[in-house]
Amino acid sequence: MFLAGAECPFTCSFCDLWRWTLDGPTPVGAIPVQLARALEPLARPLPERLKLYNASNFFDARAVPREDLPRIAELARPFAAVTVESHASTIGPATLELKTLVSGRLEVAVGLETIHPVAMEHLNKRLALARFDSAAEFLAGHDIDLRAFVLLGLPYVPVQESIAWTIRSVEYAVARGAKRVAIIPVRSGNGELERLQALGAFVPPTLAQLEDALVQCSAIASAAVTADLWDVDRLPACEVCRPQRIARIRAMNLRSGPWLPASSSCSACA
Numbered sequence: 001m002f003l004a005g006a007e008c009p010f011t012c013s014f015c016d017l018w019r020w021t022l023d024g025p026t027p028v029g030a031i032p033v034q035l036a037r038a039l040e041p042l043a044r045p046l047p048e049r050l051k052l053y054n055a056s057n058f059f060d061a062r063a064v065p066r067e068d069l070p071r072i073a074e075l076a077r078p079f080a081a082v083t084v085e086s087h088a089s090t091i092g093p094a095t096l097e098l099k100t101l102v103s104g105r106l107e108v109a110v111g112l113e114t115i116h117p118v119a120m121e122h123l124n125k126r127l128a129l130a131r132f133d134s135a136a137e138f139l140a141g142h143d144i145d146l147r148a149f150v151l152l153g154l155p156y157v158p159v160q161e162s163i164a165w166t167i168r169s170v171e172y173a174v175a176r177g178a179k180r181v182a183i184i185p186v187r188s189g190n191g192e193l194e195r196l197q198a199l200g201a202f203v204p205p206t207l208a209q210l211e212d213a214l215v216q217c218s219a220i221a222s223a224a225v226t227a228d229l230w231d232v233d234r235l236p237a238c239e240v241c242r243p244q245r246i247a248r249i250r251a252m253n254l255r256s257g258p259w260l261p262a263s264s265s266c267s268a269c270a
């Protein structure tokens with residue numbers, strides 16, 4: 001469920017979620033009303049998991065008023081699991097409150113993005129690894145699942161090292177308890193990345209790199225690693241093998257293992 005609410009106070013250089021937010025704080029009651037309206041027409045049986053994405057941090061009271069948590073939990077009751085998104089810094093008492101209220105299993109999705117030291121600085125995410133670690137520890141200590149987001153194709157990471165840094169970052173998240181990790185190719189479109197691209201500091205990741213990163217993560221047994229296919233048609237790719245690569249990534253995303261063998265090489269882009 002994509003919910004409209006207050007804008008995120010962080011200003012990560014790669015993020016364009018502010019386009020889907022309100023100008024001021026989320027009015028009390030607005031999130032439950034949106035959720036109720038969106039759930040109502042859904043066909044039964046409902047899926048097992050409800051994901052609530054509000055283009056910000058779920059535990060920021062400006063984005064999701066605390067007084068709305070009981071009603072949100074009530075609406076989420078038919079689901080066996082509930083996922084919300086949060087910056088590591090806003091995980092805390094409100095997270096525990098939601099955990100107490102929801103009847104299903106709670107999972108919090110946190111953007112680790114990368115562990116590359118230079119790229120991290122330039123992301124402007126204001127997230128030190130120690131903060132991610134303590135958030136992961138907090139969630140594990142309260143029996144809350146951790147999902148992590150890791151980026152592919154970051155500015156300031158040399159292209160030839162791009163996949164390796166993504167894999168290292170996925171491994172880092174998994175080592176701290178992430179049960180699911182989504183690899184997200186960095187997408188331009190917010191102005192800043194276009195500026196960096198013009199300066200030569202950003203090369204958009206390709207579909208082939210995304211597939212490669214996903215295949216290489218297949219060795220990680222303790223977590224489900226997936227590749228984010230949002231706007232996949234915008235990723236640079238060879239037009240001959242594009243459909244085959246997308247189909248293969250989709251298949252890999254959906255199966256828990258064993259993984260498919262490597263793509264047959266494409267004569268057009270090999």
Ligand code: SF4
Binds near residue numbers: 011057087
């Ligand atoms: S913390 Fe998340 S929502 Fe906020 S600007 Fe960064 S990526 Fe976007």
Ligand SMILES: [Zn+2]
Binds near residue numbers: 238240242268
């Ligand atoms: Zn090709």
